[in-house]
Amino acid sequence: MPVGLSLSGVSRHFDGRGGRVAALSGVSLEVAPGAFTALIGPSGCGKSTLLRLAVGLDLPDAGRVSVGGLSPAEAARKGLTGIAFQDAALLPWRSVEDNIALPFDVLRRPHDAARIAELIALVGLTGFEKALPGELSGGMRQRVAIARALVNDPEMLFLDEPFGALDQILRRQMNVELQRIWMESRTTTLLVTHGIDEAIFLADRVVVMAARPGRIARVIDIPFPRPRRAELFGTPEFAALEAEIAGALDGH
Amino acid sequence: MAIRAILALALWELVGRLALVAGGALPAPSAIAIRFWADRGDYPMHVWATMQGAGIGFLIGNLVAVLAGVLFAVSPVAARLARGVNIAIFALPAIAIAPILTLMTTGMTPRVILAALGCYFVTMTATVTGITQADARMRDVIRAYGGGRLASLRLVELRSAVPQILGALRIAAPAAVLGSILAEFGGGGRFGLGAYLIGSLGRADPARLWGIGLAATVLAGVGYAVFAMIAARVTASTVAVTVAATPPAGDAPRPLWQRAALAAGSVLLPFAVWWGLIAASGAPAMIAKTPMALVDYLMLPNKAGERILDALAQTLPITAVGIALGLGFAFALALGSVLRPGIVRAFMPVALVTQTMPLVALTPLLVLIFGRGPSVILWITVSVTFFPAFVTMAQGLQMVARSALDVPRAYGASPWTVLRLVSIPASAPYVFAALRLAVPRALLGVMTAEWLATGTGLGNLLNQSRGYLDYGMIWTVAVLSVLLSVFFYQVVVWIERRVLARLGMTTAA
Incomplete structure (x- = not known):
């Protein structure tokens, strides 16, 4: 069963040389079980901070974060969450399949070889099971990271700009693939992204954030039916939503 | 390259033959080789003795260094407390404590200790650096799945420290040879390149001194090359060849009294270790001096x-x-x-x-x-x-x-x-x-x-x-x-x- 994510009145600040920076100020957000939510905003709006709080890598100064009713750290220890980072963050000395198996090692579960093989096929890396990350292209490494994020059948999936380092063409291909993978699993997903088109194409709901202090500026629902096809990127409705989100990012 | 080396060798031969440097202080390569051949019966036992001291010291020193490095990386308090000891080990001129070691211990022990001390600092800092500089993103992956410090150490940090540690072993190998030879100077045993060198100093025979010097260099160089090769094979990456000269910081924001206590502990710890070692050795007070005994000595007229x-x-x-x-x-x-x-x-x-x-x-x-x-x-x-x-x-x-x-x-x-x-x-x-x-x-x-x-x-x-x-x-x-x-x-x-x-x-x- 997919679980939901809930943030209520969450604040987090950092003390730096230039004084106190309010990375997040009074942020509340509900992500319903099974929903795909995209988080978008300018640099420094606190979206990475929000994600780190939701994953349990950081603790809020005020407010509450819960994943399926548990604290993020508890949820992580129970193996409810999966995560893919901005950078693939693969262990360079482990092969593709061993990298995908890493969450099993942390959670102290036996390696599920069938599941690993299935995911390798799903992300289109069959034949590269024994390859080391250094031998793969950037796009292939990112797909390994996504397979790793899915390997423990998470109820809640976090994706932190997983395609940020890819070129536009590869990015579109990965968007289509991610939608396919998501539709098969229907895991609750929170995607942090810089790309307006990517957010619209993938999400049910786009959360637009603003900086100084980091806060939620607007929430925009995306009405397109699924499965969405690559042609969608060229439609006038798509362009209108892009313009609306760009406007929200500019503070309208 | 090869031509240049041959030219250099030829020039050296000429300079040596004509005794151009300080009246024959720089003998010709051929003269060194001839002397070496004449001494060939002496070398195996001296080289073997030095290798034993250096090798055992290398093993012990690096084992302690890696364990200490893991401890310091995991516990900033331990790192801060041990700072004084670490700096003392880094800075101590080995030749100064060689005579003491010879007084307090016997046989191979002084060589082993000096060789181990020569290895300790470089490998310890490399272990700490390797562990603390492990990719933060990889650590995040472990933590994101609820893994604690031990899981992170086991799955990511120790493995990512391997290139750094191998790089350090490369530098530690010649340091162990140097440590062993310095202990031999202090007078421990008849055999060893250091003992051979001291014994040959009195005879005005530059060719033999050069032979011993070159043998010691080759021994150290082989140690370096072996670990350079292992490092290249295992990591296929380059690590800086320089020696780290900073002990692990272990600085974290903490209250003033805690910082003061840690600093004081760090200064006192080396003296406590000194005292403890003397007590543990059970050596007579006439030979083994505690800090207090030294103060008394300096008061004597x-x-x-x-x-x-x-x-x-x-x-x-x-x-x-x-x-x-x-x-x-x-x-x-x-x-x-x-x-x-x-x-x-x-x-x-x-x-x-x-x-x-x-x-x-x-x-x-x-x-x-x-x-x-x-x-x-x-x-x-x-x-x-x-x-x-x-x-x-x-x-x-x-x-x-x-x-x-x-x-x-x-x-x-x-x-x-x-x-x-x-x-x-x-x-x-x-x-x-x-x-x-x-x-x-x-x-x-x-x-x-x-x-x-x-x-x-x-x-x-x-x-x-x-x-x-x-x-x-x-x-x-x-x-x-x-x-x-x-x-x-x-x-x-x-x-x-x-x-x-x-x-x-x-x-x-």
Whole structure:
């Protein structure tokens, strides 16, 4: 069963040389079980901070974060969450399949070889099971990271700009693939992204954030039916939503 | 390359044949080879003895170093507490404690201990650096799945520290050989290259001294090469060849009283270790001196204080001049290498060879060439400080970002202007790193030269006291030279912090 994510009145600040920076100020957000939510905003709006709080890598100064009713750290220890980072963050000395198996090692579960093989096929890396990350292209490494994020059948999936380092063409291909993978699993997903088109194409709901202090500026629902096809990127409705989100990012 | 080597060898042969250097102090390669052949019966047992001391010390020292490194990486409090001990081990001039070890222990033990001490610091810092600098993103992956510190250590950090540790073992191997030979100087056993060297000093036979020196260099070089090969095979990546000279910081924001307590503990711990080791050894109080016993000794009306001050007045100035010259040359050459990158390519192999060449093998050779006057001390000090400083600074300057160099260039700046505006300020952290590295090495170099050649200063006082069985003086000189070394190291660190903070830079390893 997919679980939901809930943030209520969450604040987090950092003390730096230039004084106190309010990375997040009074942020509340509900992500319903099974929903795909995209988080978008300018640099420094606190979206990475929000994600780190939701994953349990950081603790809020005020407010509450819960994943399926548990604290993020508890949820992580129970193996409810999966995560893919901005950078693939693969262990360079482990092969593709061993990298995908890493969450099993942390959670102290036996390696599920069938599941690993299935995911390798799903992300289109069959034949590269024994390859080391250094031998793969950037796009292939990112797909390994996504397979790793899915390997423990998470109820809640976090994706932190997983395609940020890819070129536009590869990015579109990965968007289509991610939608396919998501539709098969229907895991609750929170995607942090810089790309307006990517957010619209993938999400049910786009959360637009603003900086100084980091806060939620607007929430925009995306009405397109699924499965969405690559042609969608060229439609006038798509362009209108892009313009609306760009406007929200500019503070309208 | 091969042609140049042959030419150099031919030139050396000619110079040696005609006895051009200091009346035959530099023998021809053929003469060295002939002598070596004549001595061939002696070498196996001496080489084997040195290898035993160095090898066992290498194993023990590195094992302790890796375990300590893991502890310091995991616990900042432990790192802070052990800082004093770590700096003392880094800075202690091995030759100063060799006589003490010979007094307190027997057989191979002094060699093993000095070899282990020679390995400890470099491997310990490499382990800490390797673990703490493990990719934060990989650590995040582990933590995101609820993994704790141990899971992170097991799955990510220890493995990512392997290249760093292998890089350190490469440097530790020659250091272990040097440690073993220095202990042999202090008088432990009949066999070993160090014992052979001491035994041959009296005979005016330059060819044999060169033979022993070259054998020691080859032994150290083989140790270096073996681990360089393993490192290249395992990691297929390059690690800096410089030695880290900073102990792990372990600084975290904590209340003032805690910081004060940790600092005090860190200063007291080395003395506690000293006391504890003496108590544990059970050696008679006449030989084994505790800190209190040394204070008593200095109170005796035997003019010990005067003799020490006289020795210091001889040792310190020349150490300072040696450091200044060595670092000055190194800095000039490193800056030159920015203008002409060929300099690095030409000098790096030489620098690497001299890094692996045991200082003790070099000393008698320089004595042969430069005689027994003060100039030989300078030569030795410059040669032990120059190359590591040069390697540190040249590598540092190479790390200056291309884009930082390109900005003044884009405005038409000459190479000199680029040097003045970018390279020289950017080199500040590396100059200090080189200085921290140079201080203990210089003191070791000066004391070795004084002991073996000039008969002056602290080194000589130590050697004499050994002869007179003046245990109080042996301990005093040993402790004093460690304290001096630590003191100057801390002075450098103090200045470094202020200067770098003002420049907005961070410390280089």
